[in-house]
Amino acid sequence: MKKILCLFGALALVLTSCSSNDSSNSSDSVLLKKVILTGTGGKTTVNYTYDGNKIVSVIDDAKEINMHYTYAGDVITKLEFKLPDGSVEQTNTFTYGADGKLATFLRVELENGKLSGHKEVYTYNADGTISVQLYGGDDKTQTDKGGTAIIKFLDGEVSEITYTNSPNHKYVYDSKNNAAKNILGFNKIAFVDGEGTGVFHNEVSDTSGTTVWSTYSYTYNADGYPQTSVDNTEGLKTTSEYFY
Template sequence: MKKLLLLFGALALTLASCSSDDNSSDSVLLKKVILTGEGGKTTVNYTYDGNKIVSIVDDTKEINMHYTYTGDLITKLEFRLPDGSVEQTNTYTYGTDGKLATFLRVELDDDQLRGHKEVYTYNADGTISVKLYSGDDKTQTLESDTSIIKFVNGEVSEITSTNSPDHKYTYDSKNNAAKNVLGLDKIAFVDGEGVGVFHNELSDISEGETWSTYTYTYNADGYPQTSVDDTEGLHYTSEYFY
């Protein structure tokens, strides 16, 4: 399910309009992506309630993500199998200031539940300290890790961890349609990786090696019209529709 999160980062968080009935950049919301890879073409459909994301589902339901809000905050994300059963649940809790306090991922792996939890502390210098825990429901083992998240212009610029891969990110200066989707900016740094929200990610360098690169063509309003994504040896091209 981690690869689906990466796909969401590559698609849903770097999106913009090929065509729109409204020229205002504040109203841009993605409706469809045609993704072309080694396996052929896949159509990914996005649904909303106003500017709240409801679901991201492809034509085979391999990508099958469903969101729950409490007020204007995303509090749950479910990854479902084609038969509708839930394979993974992400849960998000917030402090009274509206900032993300904890993230919990629970997934079914070989009939065993595995969990990963992150607890966030917001520092005076603008960084976030993260305490990470993981374990499973049978052996009940617990492993811990710590990390520091840095930001530049509101985007995650670097994540350094004691026991997990480090990441450094670069972005363009163009528009990212995710800025109009409520709540996505609050969770753009969970699970040890960052995704662009206000601008579009150009590269992700992990442990000194380039993990992902992205190139774009843009429409007249400065949003990506097409993209080419190279992530962990996988090559995708995408067309975006609103």
């Protein structure tokens, strides 16, 4: 459950400028309603609900993907991962500074019957990068320093994350449209928990250390939005079909 936005990115961060056969919708207002994933385990349908352009939930038909979002005004403050019985398995909390930028990220999750915590504190640098101080511990205290990271951006997307204690990540994107620009507040949390997630464009590859461990290919409609995608992560392929 650590890669909270990698999952959301692979499933939800694409949309078409046409909703079903209705061409009257603006590309700035259409939101994804359903994705059909086909992989080694068969087909899974994932449904998305919104309140305006605020994402409320992402839930598949078996409730194995069961994500619930909370907003305060225009920013996302909490993301809960729930089990099929409705109990909370993981909670991610986001706090913001007076400037509206993300200040801290906290992940608390249940592992082997025990709660563990991971915290990130962000400093925004004059050169446009973000410095991250990482902490680890239990659900109440995250006192053990887990190293530091630097997040770099290119054209508004996370291009590279370098770590002192973990493999670095480099990201490549296409030039096409990505649905995240229509989801309120998502751009503010697209770099948390050690992973970058495309906001304006679609991720093409993710290199971890020296290994390209994920690649993505797309088909697009006439307006440059993906209609299907193929995710190849460490040799496992998943095909996605998008409905609006």
